[in-house]
Amino acid sequence: MSASALVVELQAGRPIPLDVHLQVDSGELLALVGPSGSGKSTVLRAIAGLHRTRTGFVRCGAETWLCTQRGIRLRPQQRRVGLVFQDYALFPHLSALDNLVLAIDSGSLRWRREQARELLARVRLEGLEDRLPRQLSGGQQQRVAVARALARGPRVLLLDEPFSAVDMMTRERLQRELALLRRSIRIPIILVTHDLQEAVRLADRICVLHNGRSLQTGTPDTLFRQPASPHVARLLGRHNVFTGSVVRADGAERLAWGALRLELEKPTHLPHGTTVSWYIPDSDIVLHRRGRPSLGERENPVHGTVAECVPLGAQTSVTLRCRHTDDSLRLNVATHAAQRNGLEPGAEAAVSLLRKGIHIMDTAGPGDG
Amino acid sequence: MDWTAFRLSLELAAWTTSILIPIGLLVGRWLAYSRFRGRGFVEAAIALPLVLPPTVLGYYLLVSFSTDMPVGQLWQSLTGDGLNFSFAGIVLASIIFNLPFAIQPVQRAFETVPMHLREAAWCSGLSGWRTFWRIELPLVWPGVISAFVLTFVHTIGEFGVVLMVGGAIDGETKTVAIAIYDRVQAFDDEAAGAMSLLLLLVSFVAIAIVYGLAGRRKVVSVR
Numbered sequence: 001m002s003a004s005a006l007v008v009e010l011q012a013g014r015p016i017p018l019d020v021h022l023q024v025d026s027g028e029l030l031a032l033v034g035p036s037g038s039g040k041s042t043v044l045r046a047i048a049g050l051h052r053t054r055t056g057f058v059r060c061g062a063e064t065w066l067c068t069q070r071g072i073r074l075r076p077q078q079r080r081v082g083l084v085f086q087d088y089a090l091f092p093h094l095s096a097l098d099n100l101v102l103a104i105d106s107g108s109l110r111w112r113r114e115q116a117r118e119l120l121a122r123v124r125l126e127g128l129e130d131r132l133p134r135q136l137s138g139g140q141q142q143r144v145a146v147a148r149a150l151a152r153g154p155r156v157l158l159l160d161e162p163f164s165a166v167d168m169m170t171r172e173r174l175q176r177e178l179a180l181l182r183r184s185i186r187i188p189i190i191l192v193t194h195d196l197q198e199a200v201r202l203a204d205r206i207c208v209l210h211n212g213r214s215l216q217t218g219t220p221d222t223l224f225r226q227p228a229s230p231h232v233a234r235l236l237g238r239h240n241v242f243t244g245s246v247v248r249a250d251g252a253e254r255l256a257w258g259a260l261r262l263e264l265e266k267p268t269h270l271p272h273g274t275t276v277s278w279y280i281p282d283s284d285i286v287l288h289r290r291g292r293p294s295l296g297e298r299e300n301p302v303h304g305t306v307a308e309c310v311p312l313g314a315q316t317s318v319t320l321r322c323r324h325t326d327d328s329l330r331l332n333v334a335t336h337a338a339q340r341n342g343l344e345p346g347a348e349a350a351v352s353l354l355r356k357g358i359h360i361m362d363t364a365g366p367g368d369g
Numbered sequence: 370m371d372w373t374a375f376r377l378s379l380e381l382a383a384w385t386t387s388i389l390i391p392i393g394l395l396v397g398r399w400l401a402y403s404r405f406r407g408r409g410f411v412e413a414a415i416a417l418p419l420v421l422p423p424t425v426l427g428y429y430l431l432v433s434f435s436t437d438m439p440v441g442q443l444w445q446s447l448t449g450d451g452l453n454f455s456f457a458g459i460v461l462a463s464i465i466f467n468l469p470f471a472i473q474p475v476q477r478a479f480e481t482v483p484m485h486l487r488e489a490a491w492c493s494g495l496s497g498w499r500t501f502w503r504i505e506l507p508l509v510w511p512g513v514i515s516a517f518v519l520t521f522v523h524t525i526g527e528f529g530v531v532l533m534v535g536g537a538i539d540g541e542t543k544t545v546a547i548a549i550y551d552r553v554q555a556f557d558d559e560a561a562g563a564m565s566l567l568l569l570l571v572s573f574v575a576i577a578i579v580y581g582l583a584g585r586r587k588v589v590s591v592r
Contacts, residue, residue, distance in 0.1 A: 048488075048492055049491075050488050050491070050492070075491070076488070076491040076492050077491055077492075077494050077495065077496060081492055082492070083488075083489070083492045085485050085488075085489060087483075087485060089483070089485040089486050089488070089489035090489075091486060091489070091490070091503075091504055092486075092508070093507045093508060102490075102493060102495065102503060103493035103494060103495075105494045148489075148493065149492075151493070152493060152494050
């Protein structure tokens with residue numbers, strides 16, 4: 001058993017299938033990402049004690065909140081969790097201040113009101129203490145919800161899509177505030193979101209969830225550079241996932257991709273001839289500049305024809321139909337670079353696949369899912 | 370003006386509402402939050418007094434209150450009196466025919482309190498009991514007032530069931546509604562008119578309160 005501040009193991013078959021293993025350290029923010037219906041919110045609810053699972057184990061610090069094996073199942077009131085609901089679930093008949101006062105469970109009323117006032121000030125809501133939730137904007141309501149979740153002195157902070165109900169401008173501001181706030185609270189934080197960008201911006205680690213299973217947990221960089229399987233890569237919205245085989249060519253190990261033999265950074269330790277799925281992140285596909293060859297171009301050059309060129313603001317999404325394979329590469333280039341290099345449907349182009357970016361995933365082939 | 374009958378009606382309404390409101394809260398909350406087989410059946414049984422002719426309901430109550438039947442027997446063994454033609458009998462009858470008025474508004478009110486709010490209260494450390502007092506009850510309060518007013522007024526105005534079960538015994542079971550009928554039979558139009566006007570006013574004020582609260586509830590609706 002590790003010394004993590006929060007350890008969560010959940011298994012359930014019905015009604016919502018779950019197979020989740022999580023560990024979060026104090027002060028760490030873990031983002032749970034996955035498509036809707038993947039069980040993200042259910043995991044939070046199970047940690048808070050609002051959802052019963054068939055078997056499960058939840059330990060927070062030295063306290064065991066749930067251990068079905070030993071028959072331990074603490075009620076939500078007994079688990080010190082701060083939970084921010086997706087719709088905030090503020091008590092509509094109570095002022096912002098009283099929403100917090102109610103959640104502070106010890107001390108005189110005067111002291112509790114003082115504490116609540118301080119917390120509201122911490123989320124920059126001073127002067128709005130007496131407003132009812134409906135008299136507050138969406139962003140202000142969210143701050144009250146965060147402050148209320150912290151009011152009880154929680155051991156764990158759980159955030160269920162806390163930014164989904166506000167407009168984009170407010171969202172960015174609230175995300176910034178959360179990033180600042182978390183520096184001052186040394187407890188495990190779990191953020192549920194379906195927004196990958198949000199997860200990357202805020203989380204120390206990301207856990208990818210699908211159909212109730214935690215598929216991979218890692219730093220954003222690890223996940224985006226080394227997804228555990230083609231399935232994870234697809235869930236993360238990655239495009240360049242292909243099938244190839246490990247071969248020996250020119251006295252070295254190579255990745256056979258169609259007629260191409262790609263150089264690899266590290267030995268795979270796989271028997272030669274093994275069919276593998278592999279992936280390369282966008283950042284390791286380098287576009288060859290027209291008429292200005294550079295040294296890097298000798299590294300795994302791939303030639304092809306531009307099949308599609310979609311400008312999306314400052315970035316342009318380019319699909320390159322490769323000449324020596326049946327696959328197409330998708331890459332994002334700066335729109336001005338795309339224009340300068342004459343990238344348009346039908347144009348010839350070349351890219352380099354950097355060795356360090358080629359990530360061999362598994363031997364299951366493309367059908368893994 | 371039969372003040373004895375009026376006082377009796379008020380007493381009957383007070384007894385009925387004070388017994389029914391806790392029942393309404395318990396049953397209304399249970400029906401709003403529980404999902405079980407036969408829930409529709411329970412709701413239908415509660416709504417039955419709304420559609421049943423008062424004489425039919427009164428007849429069945431009269432029969433089951435008789436000392437030959439279990440309910441009547443039980444009451445007699447407890448108090449030594451019969452239920453029929455007694456004040457206790459018309460209180461019990463009022464409780465039964467007012468069940469839908471006491472339960473339905475409270476149930477509808479509980480149904481508008483989202484599950485999330487109760488869960489948020491639990492996660493804020495509030496016990497089930499404190500969640501009820503601090504969160505649920507303040508939010509369902511308009512429904513409770515509606516139930517109270519409807520039950521009170523309906524009890525004062527009920528004629529058929531009370532007459533069947535209670536007869537028209539002065540000072541015991543003769544309520545103001547029965548007194549009006551009695552006065553009309555005796556061609557005492559003046560007294561009948563005065564009492565009718567009084568009932569009209571009481572009913573109008575009560576219904577105005579309910580509609581006023583219903584209007585306000587839209588404004589303070591729970592998200």
